[in-house]
Amino acid sequence: MSTAEELDAIGIDRLREIGSLKWSVFPEAIGAFVAEMDFPPAPAIAAAMKGAIDDGLTGYLPAAVRTRMTEATARWQRDRYGWDVPAERIRPVPDVLTALRATIDYFTAPGSKIVLPTPAYMPFLTIPAMHDREIIEVPMLVEDGRHVYDLDGIDRAFADGGGLLILCNPYNPLGRVFERAELEAVAEVVARHGARVFSDEIHAPLVFAPHRHVPYASISAVTAGHTITAASASKAFNLPGLKAAQVILTNDADAETWARPEVAWAEHGTANLGVIATTAAFDESREWLDGTLDYLDGNRRILGELLAEHIPDMGYRAPEGTYIAWLDARGLGIEGSPAAFFREHAGVAMTDGIACGAAGEGYLRFILATPRPVIEQAVRQMAAALREHAAR
């Protein structure tokens, strides 16, 4: 595990030299728009992958390698979230979006609409159209400064032809970690309509105390019966390019459906080194993650302090989980897209909230998994841009 001092010392020049997506799309700007980490990999993960390379374990995915990952995932779910799910019900997939596509195709009624709380992870807004499916956006409500589900809105969306609710918990981009009672309330609405849930829980390892991740399918027989869960080590251990995630099936009928060749095809693209990295992540990198979470915990607080000092009109509530900050730029007096403004005038590349749905207009999505000096430099550049340009 790198120390906080070592992470602090990773400079922008070095990040550009490595050339991750975040640091190469906008070569002049600070990269804060894509949810990936700027930190070196966990040593156990790097060692496991290098060992596999030396062995030449680069052919077709062996069953034993796959099983080691599903068993490691089962241990992880049990140890970290208290959820006992058999390894046989955990299926390898390349990524959460492949899991979503299979869910839409094979686990929802043909033509039924997709119910999507917004703001949402951007691809959730574009994928349903590839399946000729309509989306019903249900904007989150704000209660005591905290985003909560609009249960009546979800209810109306189901009544209006919705068949699948996409949950994202911990919530990208809002940073919420939902409490059991909140999830139970959602489940009640879903069950009333006989609908299905796709629960994206790939940020689950990234939760800050005292919050706790509650797997949606784990809360009752009812949620186990209507949920397809997607899990992954990709976010917490920075492995999205390695193509390994997990679908967790929690009822017999879904397991039977999944076994059909055209459905199980979703497993096809799962890559060896991703599977091996995931196993090392869940089984051997827990301390590394705890250290990384400590650092991220500092980052979310420091961002708050920096904004309070330099851009006090920027709305921010530290995320309960994820390394995504959801910034409210509506009070800054910026005309048009705040992301375009800051990219052009501050040299800071963030996602415009509007890409997360209409409910995101005026907001910014800022990725916190970066060295602290980068956060400080970003905020200073944003404050300077506001001083120079915002009043035009």
Place this chain on the structure above:
Amino acid sequence: MSTAEELDAIGIDRLREIGSLKWSVFPEAIGAFVAEMDFPPAPAIAAAMKGAIDDGLTGYLPAAVRTRMTEATARWQRDRYGWDVPAERIRPVPDVLTALRATIDYFTAPGSKIVLPTPAYMPFLTIPAMHDREIIEVPMLVEDGRHVYDLDGIDRAFADGGGLLILCNPYNPLGRVFERAELEAVAEVVARHGARVFSDEIHAPLVFAPHRHVPYASISAVTAGHTITAASASKAFNLPGLKAAQVILTNDADAETWARPEVAWAEHGTANLGVIATTAAFDESREWLDGTLDYLDGNRRILGELLAEHIPDMGYRAPEGTYIAWLDARGLGIEGSPAAFFREHAGVAMTDGIACGAAGEGYLRFILATPRPVIEQAVRQMAAALREHAAR
């Protein structure tokens, strides 16, 4: 590059310990049923992947990394096959089957049938059903002991509703490397029907002199106009589990179609380390490949000598390309599946030809990319099994 002596010295115990798919599905048998290599990776490939791991280049696939692969692929096609194709027309995909699925969905008329020369790579026989598409099998003919296309049969298949011909060149499982004139004759039939071709050329780097690989789309404006080509370093450099291959588009209309989000989705699962490995393969591992081809050339000859000595009634013609031997077991007096016979009585696991289509009945698919002592042991065990059991 390992020497022939080093490759010879890789023992079965070590292969089982590594645990590739080929050496783990049938733990008691010699693994010869899946087209993967038992050799250590090319040093440049291993080094490139390890460097990326140290850098933590495990996030989302950066454009520059993708472009380095498509440019390396363009160089490879030009240098090795004399085909000048712009890098922009080379698209990353996770594997050849993903490319085939996209081709069926977006480059053929709805409901049109798939024309498949047989024996064929096994998944080509099962994938069309996932798209509700019928297959018309067109068995290859034998002329002077060599497999050739049944042009009349292909013609009739198109007349019967065929819309897409799947070519595989070099031919898995037959080992043919088609001559220009043979491909031109196929093209004439395809063009007459206004049909399309999916050309699987992932074995192209594996061709034995004096044979030469001719990319089907390269032979004329007509073939460029009706072909989707799939290329990959996966077979020759043993990388199928790393999830990187290439689609080569050779006309403007196809490039436009590919740009649609639901079509370009085929690129989504392409994995970083596979892309990085492929770049190192095409750019930096040519000598390694030449050495490996020398060894495989020896293997294909040695198999012939061993069969002539120990199982003279087994039909075998050394492959012109690929590391796949297609064995004619029809004259051995085995009742039922020859693969089942040899797996049970000889402890040698091969693919039964019937899995490659009806035309494969009585044949065996044996993978040659293994240490020579393994080939010798396999043939000896098969011969012993025949002596003990075949006459029952």
